[in-house]
Amino acid sequence: YPHEKMELPHVPANDLDDIPPPGISGSNSAKTGLAKYPENQQRMWSGYCATVTLMDEQVGRILDELDRLGLTGNTVIVFTSDHGYHLGDHTFWQKANLHEQVTRVPLIIAAPGLPVGRSRSIVQLVDIFPTVCELTGVPIPDSVEGRRLVPVLRDPKATVHGAAFSYHCSHHALRSAPWPY
Numbered sequence: 051y052p053h054e055k056m057e058l059p060h061v062p063a064n065d066l067d068d069i070p071p072p073g074i075s076g077s078n079s080a081k082t083g084l085a086k087y088p089e090n091q092q093r094m095w096s097g098y099c100a101t102v103t104l105m106d107e108q109v110g111r112i113l114d115e116l117d118r119l120g121l122t123g124n125t126v127i128v129f130t131s132d133h134g135y136h137l138g139d140h141t142f143w144q145k146a147n148l149h150e151q152v153t154r155v156p157l158i159i160a161a162p163g164l165p166v167g168r169s170r171s172i173v174q175l176v177d178i179f180p181t182v183c184e185l186t187g188v189p190i191p192d193s194v195e196g197r198r199l200v201p202v203l204r205d206p207k208a209t210v211h212g213a214a215f216s217y218h219c220s221h222h223a224l225r226s227a228p229w230p231y
Contacts, residue, residue, distance in 0.1 A: 051095075051096040051099040051100055051103075052096065053089065053092040053093045053095070053096040054092065056092040056093075056095040056096050056099075058088065058091055058092065058095065058138050059137065059138045059139045061138070061139070061140065061141055065140055065141065066078075066140065066141070069140070072221055073147070073148075073149070075136065075140070075142040075143075075144075075146065075147040075149070076146065077136070077142060077143045077144040077146060077147075078140070078141045078142050078143070079091070079138070079141040079142075079143070080141065082143065084143060085141070091138055094137065094138075094143070095137055095138075098135070098137055109129065113127070123162050124162055125161075125162075126159070126160070126161040126162075126182055126185045126186060127158070127159070127160040127161070128157075128158070128159050128178060128182065129156065129157070129158040129159075130155055130156060130157045130158070130175065130178065131155045131156055132155070132175065133145045133152055133153075133155060134150075134151045134152045134153065134154050134155055135151065135152065136149070136151050136152065139151060146218065147218060147221070148216055148217075148218050148221055148222070148223035150225075150230055153214075153216045153223060153225065153230075154225075155175070157173060157175075157178075159181065159185075159199065159203060161185045161203070164203045164204065165203075165204070167203075167206040168206060169202050169206035169207070169208075170206075170227075171202045171206070171207075171208060171209050171210065171211075172209070172210075172211045172212070172213060172214050172225060172226070172227060173199055173202065173210060173211065173214070174196065174211065174214050174215075175196075176195050176196035177196040177197050177198070177199050177210065177211075178196065178199075179194060179196055180194050180196045180197060180198040180199075181196075181198050181199040181200060181203075183198075184198045184200050185200065197210045197211065198210070212226060212227075213225060213226040213227075
């Protein structure tokens with residue numbers, strides 16, 4: 051991924067004017083000095099694209115090996131991340147805030163007998179443990195705070211949460227179906 055070919059996200063003039071001060075990431079281009087070095091921003095995009103490609107290749111290797119060993123039919127696969135990432139949108143970089151780019155993460159779950167599908171249902175990372183327990187036939191401990199996602203995996207229109215709560219330091223966010231707060 052030649053950095054010279056990386057297109058940086060468009061940031062409208064005065065983009066931060068409608069964001070309250072607590073919502074402005076400390077990793078913004080002006081504060082970090084990145085605003086002066088667009089080529090370094092392109093290098094960050096280049097590095098990010100390279101890491102995504104590397105991860106894709108490594109996951110592919112695991113899936114190929116499961117196929118080769120004949121284990122795909124009885125294996126639960128979960129792919130996720132603990133956070134999203136800013137790459138220059140709103141002039142923000144990295145992860146230390148509660149904007150959608152950070153709180154929204156990929157979640158892919160594949161298990162034998164479940165249909166392939168895509169859902170817009172609100173879920174939380176704490177839901178993964180009880181879900182894997184159910185899919186593997188392990189009892190879900192009473193102390194678990196998450197909810198099992200199997201209903202959503204069977205029916206993409208199903209819901210298990212009306213909203214999701216996130217926090218970072220003294221900041222809090224709530225995500226409902228139509229709105230982030």
